[in-house]
Amino acid sequence: MTQELVILGGNFAGFVGAKTVLDKINPKLGQRAFHVTLISASTHAYFNVGAPRLLVEPDKIDSTLFSIEKAFAKYPKSQFTFIQGTVTNVDTTSQSISYQKPNQTVATASYDSLIIATGARTENVSYKLVGSHEETVDAVKTLNNAVKAAKTIAIGGGGPTGVETAGELSSTYPSKKVTLYTGASRPLEHLGKLGGPAEKKLVNLGVKVINNVKVLSASATADGKTTLKLSDGSESVVDLYIPVVGVRANTEFLDSSFLDKSGFVVTDDNLRVKGLKHVYALGDVISGTAKTVIDLDKAQKQVIEATLLNEHVSSSNKLIPHPHPKEITAAVPISKNGGVGVVNGWGLPSFLVKFAKAKDYMIPKAPGLFGIA
Structure with missing residues (x-):
């Protein structure tokens, strides 16, 4: 039976989560494979690492933007769905998400598993993707x-x-x-x-x-x-x-009991949100991490893959703790x-x-x- 995994956030961390599930986890699950729904306020991801250079070379902006639908076009609808919307609430008891569509109507989605990858924002939207x-x-x-x-x-x-x-x-x-x-x-x-x-x-x-x-x-x-x-x-x-x-965490939709005093998501070393089952976090939204592309690509990606394999494929798969380098x-x-x-x-x-x-x-x-x- 297909499981529903929802990813909140369509930037780098959301991409990492979605592709990890689709390419690494689903092939091992067979009929229990996840259907992935990615919800993002923007139709495109933004490589914000290049933001300082764009201030003087704005013609390079197109090289930092990536269509979410095109990036996941190879996956059939039975495996992946993209929804443009702004998440307004996550009810962890009923495992449901409320989000606002571009036309201002409100809709809901249910999940069996959830990855929070909504990132953080700055005062100047040139540096971080906030809305569209x-x-x-x-x-x-x-x-x-x-x-x-x-x-x-x-x-x-x-x-x-x-x-x-x-x-x-x-x-x-x-x-x-x-x-x-x-x-x-x-x-x-x-x-x-x-x-x-x-x-x-x-x-x-x-x-x-x-x-x-x-x-x-x-x-x-x-x-x-x-x-x-x-x-x-x-x-x-x-x-x-x-x-x-x-920077401010994009977590206004979450109950404060899952956040630190600055609004970032509190996880254990395996990127599981503390106090919740089958809810994970990735990227800048996590409390106490380096908040860099290097950390997400070289550390968090491996950690979330190991955690999902352990919890959804077989407990014999070894967990990998997120490193805390001195x-x-x-x-x-x-x-x-x-x-x-x-x-x-x-x-x-x-x-x-x-x-x-x-x-x-x-x-x-x-x-x-x-x-x-």
């Missing part, structure tokens, strides 16, 4: 036009995205005055020893790096500029402000020519960051990562 992919395309183009017109640009947030954005803008437009408010003791504070080299590279590109100051608020002026209120009590007026600090792995481009990076605690030379990510932000590799190529 058309909204993201419009946001990228609008921001690019604003960047071209601006003479002074402020970036709020000293994490990887903020550093990458500052590097892209300053290297592409050296005449513009770019200021990075890190809100911390240095850029990339959570990446330890990378902060110093990153700041040096940014300064060499002409970026004004201001540490230990946060942007508290931004308000438009009558002449089209933006006034920033800063945590040190001062104000700054700029032509353009780009906030890239903080050392950091990250690559942060600062212009096309390189950046800073670390692999398992070991420093990564700038030229390796260039070839691994900085030269093209992995955009040519996106189809393969989504399992399309």
